[in-house]
């Protein structure tokens with residue numbers, strides 16, 4: 045599903061500049077009966093199902109037998125830089141925005157009638173105009189502004205979803221003095237957010253961080269795991285734990301939150317839970333437990349977070365056997381071996 049890859053996966057982002065995602069199933073007593081909804085289950089569909097039946101033939105299949113479960117389109121990767129100045133001091137936000145819409149009808153899809161379609165080019169222009177007029181105080185506020193604009197301006201919009209991610213520019217410092225107009229690209233985690241709204245429904249906001257690379261060189265092991273004739277992995281009491289973290293949380297219904305402050309607090313919690321105290325760290329018995337520690341720490345410390353998902357794309361380091369070279373290797377030289385993925389979701393009690 046194109047929509048899923050754009051909004052719900054940190055890996056598949058920015059595939060298409062524009063996308064159209066239509067999901068259909070066989071309705072009534074035809075094949076797939078009882079399966080179509082779970083086959084194509086995704087939160088946006090269950091929140092605001094859009095169902096249309098239509099009466100015309102496609103090959104041998106009657107369109108009246110087909111149920112349109114979801115019909116969305118939108119503009120992806122609207123990239124721009126918003127500059128704000130206060131006296132001589134410059135503030136910069138470079139972002140990438142995706143905005144998707146679902147209309148109350150899908151006549152453009154069913155019979156080629158485009159009268160309700162807001163062109164993706166217009167969607168892009170609206171995003172740019174909102175950036176110019178409102179500025180980008182926070183990513184979340186900007187995503188909310190975009191959703192509200194489409195809901196209030198176009199009666200034919202049944203659902204709107206906007207994703208915004210920020211390019212990690214950081215103000216340069218010279219001897220501790222912040223530079224007024226120079227920035228450095230610091231890839232220590234990409235901030236993103238999503239806002240979505242169904243007509244007559246609440247505006248729901250998500251935020252997150254992705255591509256956050258973390259490593260600890262001790263205080264990690266993996267022992268006591270399930271073993272059988274296929275197991276070759278040795279137990280490890282001391283290993284390097286390294287991974288690329290994706291974390292997404294939901295604020296639930298949008299309130300007047302200090303989004304910047306909460307985001308920074310969550311980032312801090314992630315780092316604290318991953319690393320443990322600076323002088324001794326904290327033992328991790330598995331990647332799984334580390335993911336859980338991160339989630340629990342965030343849920344404890346940040347009451348605004350309702351649901352938190354953490355994905356850790358692990359990088360395993362294997363200590364190189366140097367016996368053949370006449371050397372011992374006490375973990376000084378390791379080779380990066382493989383990547384796996386751990387995904388976990390937790391909610392506030």
Ligand SMILES: O=c1[nH]c(=O)c2[nH]c(=O)[nH]c2[nH]1
Pocket residue numbers: 265266277329330331332
């Ligand atoms: O922390 C770990 N969890 C696993 O599930 C796993 N699997 C594996 O091969 N090494 C590890 N390490």
